[in-house]
Amino acid sequence: MNHALVGAPPTFGALPVLAAVLALGYLWAYLTAVRRVLRRGRRWPALPVACALAGCATLAAAAVVPPHPFVGHVAGHLLMTMLAPLLLALSASVLLALRAAPPAPHRVLVATLRSRMLRTLTRPAVMAPLVVTLQVGGLAVFYLTPLFGLAHEHPWLGTLVHLHMFLAGYLFSWYLVGRDPRPHRPSTGTALGVLLVVAVAHDVLAKLLYSRQLPTGAGDPAQIEAGAQLLYYGGTAIETVIAVVLMADWYRRGARGRRAPAQDLPDTTVVARAGSRAAPDTSPATTISTSTAIRPLSRPKCSPRKPMSGGPTRNAR
Amino acid sequence: MPTDDTPGRGGARDRPVGNPSRSLLSGALFGIGVAAFLDEMVFHQLLRWHHFYDGAGPDVGLISDGLFHAGGWIATVVGLFLFADLRRRRSTVPRRVWAGGLLGWGGFQVYDGLFQHKVLRLHQIRYDVALWPYDLAWNVAGGLAVVVGVLLLRPARPAGAGARGTS
DSSP: OTHHHHTSOSSOTTHHHHHHHHHHHHHHHHHHHHHHHHHTTOOOOHHHHHHHHHHHHHHHHHHHSOOOSHHHHHHHHHIIIIIHHHHHHTTOHHHHHHHHSOHHHHHHHHHHHTOHHHHHHTSHHHHHHHHHIIIIIHHHHHHHSTHHHHHHHOHHHHHHHHHHHHHHHHHHHHHHHOOSOOSOOOOHHHHHHHHHHHHHHHHHHHHHHHHHTOSTTSOOHHHHHHHHHHHHHHHHHHHHHHHHHHHHHHHHHHTTOSSOOSOOOOOHIIIIIOGGGGGGGGSSTHHHHHHHHHSOOOOOSSOTTSOSSHHHHHHHO | OOOTTSOOOSGGGSOOOOOHHHHHHHHHHHHHHHHHHHIIIIIIIISOOSOSOOSOSOTHHHHHHHHHHHHHHHHHHHHHHHHHHHHHTTOOOHHHHHHHHHHHHHHHHHIIIIIIIIISOOOOSOSSSOOHHHHHHHHHHHHHHHHHHHHHHSOOOTTTOOSOSOO
16 A cells, blocks of 8 residues: 555645645735725734734745655645635634725725625634534545545545635635624634534544554554654644634633623724725724623614515505 | 722723632633643643543543643633623622632542543553542642632631632
8 A cells, every 4th residue: 555655756746836836826816905004094913913914924834845754744644724714714814804995896806795695604604514524524535445545546536625724614614713794703612612522633634543553555554653653743733723712702802791792793884985084993803802792782774584475465454 | 708909990980790610610610620621731741640642541631631631721711701800890709719810720630530530531640650649639739629619619717718718
């Protein structure tokens, strides 16, 4: 089995190119948007910019870490599917886009954020299982089945698998600690629960790799054991950082009120357009998370709580 | 509980009433974290007595191990932030924090010593030595902490015999 990888190319086909394009594209769009916001005389805190820079650098670095021996693969995996997504989620790209976009795209963005689909999708009952399934399922399928070997034999498959794991990791971080506005945000308890489930699954997976000498074709036992231990401890380190961010947000919210509101989609006409509301943006990243979370929400004109059925039919009678 | 000793910032205007249940929770989570941290740092990394995996137990044990490992770190973080919040609101009940801490630490120590080491046979405290003195010390230490924690749960004597008498 092991010989399958001996002659394999040092990287997954187009993956480094794809990652570099993604990172550079994201960075270019992000910095352009920041410049627009600053030109309008509004502020944008430095911390998310630092997160965007670090996230893109991590993404690019992850793609060029040589995946042999297995430790290298695990290091690349941790950087690409855990650390880079976390940093990018903290860079608040959608919030930035809301502030920077010209009127027409801005309206599209707001309509998307308020769309019924996103509202349904971000409900904890939908989003939490989805995030867990994508994270844990993707990991398990990749490492515990022959997919690992296949991905190394077929570069396009390897690229696809890594793209999937990057996006799943981004969704996970965005759901737990992302700064962007969205119709529903998980309670701190729900978020901690999701984090715990994924963290436990991650640890179990790492020990399974260690005990069963998986994935097939990853190298000799010593290499697999080293990789599994890096997966175990490295994953825990990043998950602990996520827990710190989650709890720091909770702590900051506690300085203002008892509870976070269930919905935090900002009144974008106020938050994103009017210069008069720019004052609270002066302090660093705190306002990104909490200003959107705390600011009173202007409900959509037609109340979503009454979906066509109640009033009109009764009146028609 | 000491009253106006600290110049509280932030939420100082909140009612300065003790919050016993949150104090207990904060202590318990931190205690669990301490148990996990000691196990990981001292016995796995420094002494290298514990093994990452010794192949003796069933795979189900890995779930418990993952819960202990990942849960320990998350519990530490949550416990400390809860404690910071208690301090900010001046609603710490030190006796409850200590009770929670001892229950959390001792409880997890015993859970690790009896359930994970013996029932699941995840790994042992040390290899190639007579095991029973280690097991005894391990579980008795945890058991003592639980007993003291339970004693601390009882209301304090009026003299304010706060969080001190544990050792």
